Each structure stands twice: as structure tokens, then as C-alpha cells.
Amino acid sequence: MALQRNLSFIMIMISFVACYNEDLLSSIVEDSPYIYDGVTFKDFIKQIVDPALSLESKLGGLSPTSAKTFNVDDYGAQGDGKTDDTQAFKKVWEAACSSKKSVLVVAEKNYLLKPFTFSGPCKSNTITVQISGSLVASDNPSDYNQDPTHWLMFDSVQKLTVKGGGAIDGNGNIWWQNSCKKNKKLPCKNAPTALTLYKCNNLVVEDLTIKNGQQIHLQFQDSSNVRVSGLNVTAPEDSPNTDGIHVTNTENIRISSSFVGTGDDCISIVDGSKNLQATDITCGPGHGISIGSLGEDGSKQFVSGITVKGAKFSGTTNGVRIKTWQGGSGSASNIKFQNIQMKNVSNPIIIDQNYCDQESPCQEQKSAVEIRNVLYQNIKGTSASDVAMEFNCSKNSPCQGIVLQNIDLQLEGGGEAKASCNNVKLSYKGNVKPRCSKYIEEVNEDGGFGSTYI
Ligand SMILES: *[C@@H]1O[C@H](CO)[C@@H](O)[C@H](O)[C@H]1NC(C)=O
Ligand SMILES: *[C@@H]1O[C@H](CO)[C@@H](O)[C@H](O)[C@H]1NC(C)=O
Ligand SMILES: *[C@@H]1O[C@H](CO)[C@@H](O)[C@H](O)[C@H]1NC(C)=O
Numbered sequence: 001m002a003l004q005r006n007l008s009f010i011m012i013m014i015s016f017v018a019c020y021n022e023d024l025l026s027s028i029v030e031d032s033p034y035i036y037d038g039v040t041f042k043d044f045i046k047q048i049v050d051p052a053l054s055l056e057s058k059l060g061g062l063s064p065t066s067a068k069t070f071n072v073d074d075y076g077a078q079g080d081g082k083t084d085d086t087q088a089f090k091k092v093w094e095a096a097c098s099s100k101k102s103v104l105v106v107a108e109k110n111y112l113l114k115p116f117t118f119s120g121p122c123k124s125n126t127i128t129v130q131i132s133g134s135l136v137a138s139d140n141p142s143d144y145n146q147d148p149t150h151w152l153m154f155d156s157v158q159k160l161t162v163k164g165g166g167a168i169d170g171n172g173n174i175w176w177q178n179s180c181k182k183n184k185k186l187p188c189k190n191a192p193t194a195l196t197l198y199k200c201n202n203l204v205v206e207d208l209t210i211k212n213g214q215q216i217h218l219q220f221q222d223s224s225n226v227r228v229s230g231l232n233v234t235a236p237e238d239s240p241n242t243d244g245i246h247v248t249n250t251e252n253i254r255i256s257s258s259f260v261g262t263g264d265d266c267i268s269i270v271d272g273s274k275n276l277q278a279t280d281i282t283c284g285p286g287h288g289i290s291i292g293s294l295g296e297d298g299s300k301q302f303v304s305g306i307t308v309k310g311a312k313f314s315g316t317t318n319g320v321r322i323k324t325w326q327g328g329s330g331s332a333s334n335i336k337f338q339n340i341q342m343k344n345v346s347n348p349i350i351i352d353q354n355y356c357d358q359e360s361p362c363q364e365q366k367s368a369v370e371i372r373n374v375l376y377q378n379i380k381g382t383s384a385s386d387v388a389m390e391f392n393c394s395k396n397s398p399c400q401g402i403v404l405q406n407i408d409l410q411l412e413g414g415g416e417a418k419a420s421c422n423n424v425k426l427s428y429k430g431n432v433k434p435r436c437s438k439y440i441e442e443v444n445e446d447g448g449f450g451s452t453y454i
Contacts, residue, residue, distance in 0.1 A: 066101055067101045067102060067103050067126075067128070068096075068099045068100070068101065068102050068103070069102070069103045069105055070092050070095050070096040070099070070102055070103065070104050070105065071092070071105040071107065072085070072088055072089060072092045072104065072105065072106050072107070072111070073088075073107055073109075074092075075088045075089075075091040075092040075095070076088040076091065077089070077092075077111055078111075079107060079109030079110060079111050079133065080109070080110070081109075081110035081111075081112055081134075081136060082112060083112060084112055084113070084114060084138070085111045085112055085113060086113050086114045086116050089111070089113060089116055090116065092104055093118050093119075096122075096124070096127060097118075097119075097120065097122035097123065097124060097127065097157075098122070098123050098124075099123065099124055100123065100124055100125060101124055101125050101126055101127075102124050102127050102128070103127075103128045103129075103130055104127070104128070104129045104130065105130050105132070106129070106130065106131045106132060106133050106135070106164070106166065107132055107133050108132045108133045108166070109133045109134075110133060110134045110136055111133060111134065111135050111136065112136050112138060113135055113136065113137060113138065113151075113152070114138045114143045115138075115143060115144055115146070115147060115150060115151050115152070115192065116151075116152055116153075117150070117152075117153045117154075117155050118152075118153065118154045118155070118157060119155050119156065119157075120154070120155060120156035120157035120158065120199075120200075121156050121157070121158065122157055122158075124159075125159060126159045126160075126161070127157060127159065127160050127161070128160075128161040128162075128163070129160070129161070129162045129163075129164075130163060130164040131162065131163070131164040131165075131166035131167075131168070131208065132164050132165060132166045133166050133167075134166055134167040134168070134169055135152065135166075135167070135168050135169065136169045136171055137151050137152075137169060137170045137171040137172075137192075137194065137214065138171075139171045139172075139173070139174045139175075141174065141175075141178075144192055148189070148190055148191075148192065149190050149191075149192055149193060150192050150193055150196050151170060151192040151193065151194050151195070151214060152168065152194065152195045152196070153195070153196040153197075153198055154196070154197050154198065154200055155198045155199060156198070156199040156200070157200050158200065158201050158202055159201075159202045159203075160197075160200050160202075160203050160204070161203075161204040161205075161206075162197075162203075162204070162205045162206075162208065163204065163205070163206045163207045163208060164207065164208065165207050165208070166208060166209070167208065167209040167210070167211060168194055168195055168208060168209070168210045168211070169211050169212055170192070170194035170210075170211070170212045170213040170214045170217065170235075171212055171214075172191070172194075172212045172213050172214040172215070172235065172239060172242065173212070175191040175192070175214040175215065176236075176238075176239045176240055176242075176263075179191070179240040179241065181240035181241065182238075182240055190215065191214040191215035191241070192214040192215060193213070193214070193215055193216040193217075193218075193219045193246075194210060194213040194214060194215075194216065194217050194218065195210060195217065195218050195219070196219045196221060197218075197219065197220050197221065197223055197226075198221045198222060198223070199221075199222045199223060200220075200223045200226075201223060201224045201225055202224075202225045203220075203223055203225065203226045203227070204226075204227045204228075205218070205226070205227075205228045205231070206227070206228065206229045206230045206231070207229075207230040207231075208230070208231055208232075209231075209232045209233075209234070210231060210232075210233045210234075211232075211233070211234045211235060212234075212235050212236075212239075213233075213235055213239075213242050213243075213262070215241045215242060215243075216241070216242070216243045216246045217233050217235070217242065217243065217244050217245065217262065218231070218233065218244065218245050218246070219245075219246040219247075219248065220245075220246070220247045220248070220250045220253060221248045221249060221250065222248075222249045222250065222272075223250045223251075223253075224250065224251040224252050224253075225251075225252045225253075226250060226252065226253040226254070227253075227254050228245070228253070228254065228255040228256070228258065229254075229255070229256045229257050229258060230257055230258065231245075231258040231259070231260070232258070232259045233245065233258070233259065233260040233261070233262060234259075234260075234261050234262065235261075235262040235263055236263060237261075237262075237263055237285035237286070238263055239262065239263035239264075240263055240264070241263070241264050242262040242263040242264050243262065243264045243265045243267075243268050244260035244261075244262050244264075244265065244266050244267060244283075244286065245258075245260065245266070245267045245268070246265070246267075246268045246270070247267070247268070247269045247270070247273050247276060248270045248271060248272060248273065249270075249271060249272030249273060250272070250273050250276075251273070251274045251275050252274075252275045253273075253275070253276045253277070254276075254277045254278075254279070255267065255276070255277070255278045255279075255281065256277075256278070256279045256280055256281075257279070257280045257281075258280075258281055258282070259281075259282045260281065260282070260283050260286065261283070261284055261285050261286060262285070262286045263285070263286060264286060264287050265286060265287045265288065265289070265290045266281065266283035266284075266286050266287070266288055266289050266290075266313075266316065267281065267283075267289045267290070268289075268290045268291075268292075269289075269290070269291045269292075269303055269306060270291075270292065270293070270294065270301070270303065271294060271299075271301035271302065271303065271330075272301070272302065272303075273303050273306070274302075274303070274304050274305050275304075275305040276305065276306050276307070277307045277309070278306075278307070278308045278309070278311065279307075279308075279309045279310050280309075280310045280311070281308070281310075281311045281312075282311070282312045282314075283311065283312070283313045283314070283316055284312075284313055284314035284315045284316045284343075285314075285315050285316060286316050286317070287316060287317045287318050287321075288313055288316040288317065288318035288319050288320065288321055288345070288347075289308055289311065289313075289318075289319070289320050289321065290318065290321045290322075290323060291303055291306060291321070291322045291323070291332050291335065292321075292322055292323040292324050292332065292355065292369075293323045293324060293325060293355050293357070294323070294324045294325070294328060294330060294332060294369045295324045295325040295326075295327065295328015295329065295330065295368070295369035296325045296328065297325075297327075297328075298327045298328055298329075298367075299328050299329075299330075300328065300329045300330040301328060301329075301330040301369060302330045302331055302332075303331075303332045303333075303335075304331070304332070304333045304334050304335075305334050305335075306334070306335045306336070307335075307336045307338070308320060308336070308337050308338070308340070309336070309338045309339055310338070310339045310340070311337075311339075311340045311341075312340075312341045312343070313340070313341070313342050313343065313345045313348070313381075314343040314344065314345075315343065315344050315345070315384075316345050316346070317345075317346045317347065318345065318346065318347045318348075318350055319340065319342050319345045319347065319348035319349060319350075319379075320337045320340065320348070320349060320350075320376070320379075321347065321350045321351070321352070322335070322350075322351045322352070322371055322374070323350075323351075323352045323353075323355040324352070324353050324355055324368065324369035324371065325355050325356065325362070325369070326353070326354055326356075326362055326363070326364065326365040326367075326368060326394065327363075327365035327367055327368075328367065328368065328369045329367050329368070329369060329370075330369050330370070331369060331370040331371070331372065332369060332370070332371050332372075332374075333370070333371070333372045333373050334373045335373065335374045335375070336374075336375045336377070337349075337374075337375065337376050337377070337379065338375070338377045338378055339377070339378045339379075340378070340379045340380075340381075341380055341381045342379065342380070342381030342382060342383065342409065343381055343382055343412075344382055344383075344384045344412040345381070345382070345383060345384060346383070346384045346385045347383075347385065347387070347388075347390060348379070348381065348383050348388050348389065348409050349376060349379065349388065349389040349390070349407075349409070350389075350390045350391075350392075351371060351374070351390070351391045351392065351393060351399055351402075351424075352390070352392045353368055353369070353371060353392060353393045353394040353397070353399065353423075354392050354394070366396050367396070367397075368394035368396060368397040370397055370400075371393065371399040371400070372399070372400045372401045373400075373401035374399070374401065374402050374403070375403045375405070376402075376403065376404050376405065376407060377403075377405040377406060378405070378406045378407075379406075379407045379408075379409065380407075380408045380409070381408075381409060381410075382409070382410055382411065382412040382413075383409050383410070383411055383412060383417045384412050386411070386417060386418050387417070387418050387419070387420045388409035388410075388411075388417035388418065388419065388434055389407070389409065389417075389418075389419040389420070389421075389434055389436075390419070390420045390421075391419075391420070391421045391422060391423075391424040391426075391436070391439075392420070392422055393422055393423040393424050394423060395423055398423040398424060398425050398440065399423065399424045399425065399426075400424075400425040400442070401425070401442065402424055402425065402426035402427075402442075403426065403427055403428075403429060404426060404427070404428050404429070404432045404435075405428070405429035405430050405432070406429070406430040406431055406432070407431075407432045407433060408431065408433050409433065409434065410433075416433075416434065417433075417434050418434050419434040419435055419436045419437070420436075421436030421437070421438060421439050422438075423440075424436065424439050424440065425439070425440040425441075425442045426439050426440070426441070426442060427441065427442045427443075
């Protein structure tokens with residue numbers, strides 16, 4: 001009864017606000033990008049206020065009557081996988097971006113593309129790119145002379161949806177062969193990121209395969225209010241630097257129900273990223289989910305509000321990792337790793353505040369990127385190495401607020417795994433195996449760290 005009363009009260013309040021003051025509602029909604037149980041407050045309100053809108057968003061935001069369709073084939077694309085279709089994409093994009101509400105259709109064929117930027121801002125209120133076929137990257141490096149770091153990019157396009165069940169194929173073999181990580185004699189050069197979403201707010205990316213990235217597969221940069229789901233990101237295990245999903249300076253992003261198996265990080269989360277939720281992600285092969293690296297070359301960097309919930313890692317070099325360089329500053333804070341399965345993972349749980357990924361050894365330095373408030377909860381499975389849990393933290397700035405709750409990590413094939421712990425302030429809850437032999441115990445009365453953070 002009480003619940004019903006409360007709900008009706010909320011409904012009445014919302015209809016009142018919706019009917020009489022739309023501006024007020026949108027200002028409340030715009031200012032409240034908080035995530036409750038995986039639904040942003042904004043989505044939650046929208047669904048209640050406007051059932052038609054929520055149905056529409058289930059259908060991908062396109063009601064056939066009002067959206068205008070632009071088919072790349074009508075703009076001269078061949079889709080034979082051999083002809084360069086870049087000019088046709090340029091034309092169809094110009095048209096779609098100038099229309100009020102548009103759907104750009106890519107048919108079930110193979111479109112060969114040189115580097116291309118879908119530039120905004122657009123005149124459209126909403127724009128959907130419906131990829132049913134495959135976009136295949138040119139693998140002639142000279143096509144990338146102008147900007148060697150991007151293949152496809154959406155720049156400053158708002159209310160964009162990219163979906164359709166098709167594929168984005170970076171055709172990366174030539175870049176992998178020419179990588180200094182494969183051939184030590186070659187100079188180290190950047191390769192293009194397959195798909196970049198730059199300065200895109202209110203963005204949806206769903207139901208796509210992204211494969212064989214030249215380097216990073218999918219990058220979110222300087223964006224906010226982003227929903228990602230149903231992705232299948234794949235590249236060979238030995239392809240160098242082929243991160244699956246890279247998030248940089250992006251806020252309020254939910255990544256769910258996706259599979260990532262590549263040669264590098266499954267998801268990497270770097271400077272300026274805030275409020276990220278990753279749920280039901282399957283990783284492997286690759287390097288696992290990584291926060292950082294942060295603090296390279298003495299930089300001041302921040303990442304906060306990261307939740308990874310319900311992930312599976314299989315045969316990866318790391319499970320959940322936080323890595324920072326010595327000499328940096330800033331922090332990685334308020335991080336939760338929950339309900340995670342590990343299968344034969346080399347470093348299932350790792351914090352490395354002494355990260356060093358360069359030829360010459362890194363010098364010992366005093367300053368460090370702080371790491372605090374990290375919850376590891378319900379993490380089970382097997383480790384490929386003896387050390388299943390490693391906290392390699394800084395002497396001057398120990399890791400703090402580390403909470404380990406219900407952890408059970410064994411050696412793959414049976415036997416007890418170990419923990420290696422340096423300069424870590426932590427507390428235990430429930431059953432935790434393995435345990436650190438040396439650590440700084442943190443007082444964890446319920447009401448302290450527990451209630452404010454967990
Ligand atoms: C993902 O894509 C790869 C190759 O592109 C394919 O072999 C695999 O079956 C796909 N997995 C899923 C879960 O769709
Ligand atoms: C576990 O991983 C190790 C190292 O990555 C590998 O050598 C071994 O074959 C794997 N074992 C199983 C059972 O998959
Ligand atoms: C911690 O990191 C330092 C620097 O990379 C390394 O030399 C050391 O072996 C690591 N400690 C452990 C216990 O792994």
C-alpha cells in the first residue's frame with residue numbers, strides 16, 4: 001500500500017511537472033546524470049513521463065514517419081569491398097547531418113573506406129547510423145598520412161545512435177606486422193584507432209561487431225551520457241596494442257552485455273573518466289580491464305566512480321587492474337569490482353603503483369597518483385600464476401581504503417594461490433583467500449568507510 005501510494009505520488013508529481021513546466025523538468029533532468037541501479041535518473045524520469053518516448057528509444061529512436069532515411073548506396077557507394085566508397089560516405093553524411101531527423105543506412109554489403117570523419121554539429125535532433133553490412137578499412141598506410149591516429153571518427157555529433165548488427169573491420173594486419181612490439185628493429189609509431197567517438201553527448205552504440213582494429217578498436221573521448229551494449233570486439237591475441245574499448249575524459253557511461261577478446265586491454269579507462277559502469281562484460285584473450293595507466297611523465301590525472309559488475313575473464317594476463325606511473329599525481333578513487341569470475345587469469349587482482357612500460361628502467365620517485373577506496377567483492381576463480389592478488393603500492397602514498405570481501409582465488413589446476421602486498425591499507429570482510437601477509441589494517445567499523453562508500 002505504502003509503496004503504491006508513494007508511486008502514485010511520484011506519478012502525480014511528475015505529470016504535474018511534465019504538464020505545467022517542461023523547462024523545469026528538463027533542467028532537473030539535465031542536471032542529474034546520476035546513475036541509480038544502472039539507469040540514469042534522466043532515463044528513469046523519461047521512461048515514466050513519456051511511454052511513447054521509451055518505446056521509441058527501444059526501437060532505436062526512429063519512427064519511420066518522421067525520420068528521413070539516407071542510404072549510402074543512393075550516393076554512389078559500390079559496396080563491393082574493392083572500390084573506395086569514402087566519397088559516397090562523405091556525401092550521404094552531409095545530407096543526413098543537414099536533415100532534421102535522420103537515419104543513415106549502410107546495407108548488407110562491404111564498404112571499403114579510407115579515414116573519414118563524420119563531423120558535427122548536425123542540424124538533426126537525432127541521428128542514427130544503421131550499419132547492417134561491413135565497413136572495411138583501407139590498409140594502405142599512406143591513406144593515413146594526414147592523421148595517422150584515426151580511421152573512423154564521429155566528431156561533435158549529439159544524440160547519435162550507431163547500431164545495426166553489422167561490422168567495423170579495421171583490417172589491422174599490416175599495422176600489427178609493422179609494430180615495434182612485434183619487430184623490435186622498427187620504430188614505435190601510433191596506428192589508427194578504428195572508431196572514435198569524440199565530443200558526442202547522449203550517445204548510444206549498440207549491437208555491432210568491431211574487429212581487427214589497427215590499434216584501439218573503439219574509443220570514447222571527451223563525451224558524456226553514453227550507453228554501450230551488445231558489442232563483439234575481436235582481434236587476434238598477438239595483435240599489439242589492440243585495446244577493445246578505451247574511455248578517456250568521458251562521464252556517465254554504461255557499457256553492458258559485451259564480449260571483448262583482443263591483444264590488449266579489454267576496457268581501458270584513463271584520465272578524466274568519471275561515473276563509468278561496466279556490467280556483464282566477457283573478456284579474453286587480452287590484458288583485462290584496466291584503470292590507467294595514470295600519471296605518466298609527471299602528469300596529474302584523475303579517474304573516479306568506476307563500477308565493474310558481473311564480468312568474466314578467461315585466459316587474460318590481468319583481471320581487474322589499476323596501474324599508475326611513479327612521479328605522477330592525482331588519484332584513482334571510488335572503484336568497485338563486484339561479482340567477477342576468473343578463469344586461468346595471470347594476475348586476477350592487481351594494483352601496480354610502480355607501472356613502467358618503457359625500455360629504460362623507471363627511477364624511484366616520491367610523488368604518486370593516489371589510489372583510494374577500492375572494493376573487491378565476490379571475486380572467484382583461478383589464477384594462472386602463483387600470485388593471484390598483488391598490491392604493489394607506493395611507499396610515500398600507500399593504497400588506502402582497499403576492501404576485500406568474499407574472495408576465493410585458487411591456482412588453475414588446483415592448489416593455493418598467494419597474495420603479494422606492499423604498502424597497502426586494507427580491511428577484510430567475509431571469507432578472503434588468499435590474504436596479504438603484511439598490510440596496514442584499516443579500522444572498518446560499520447559506519448566508517450563502509451557506509452559512506454559501499
Ligand atoms: C564475435 O565475432 C567473432 C569474429 O568476428 C565471431 O567468431 C564470434 O562468434 C562472435 N561472438 C559473438 C558472441 O557474437
Ligand atoms: C593457463 O594459462 C597459461 C598461461 O597463460 C597457459 O600456459 C595454460 O595452458 C593455461 N591453462 C589452461 C588449462 O587453459
Ligand atoms: C613492484 O614494482 C617494482 C617496480 O616495477 C618491481 O621492481 C617490484 O618487483 C614489484 N614488486 C612486486 C612484489 O611485484
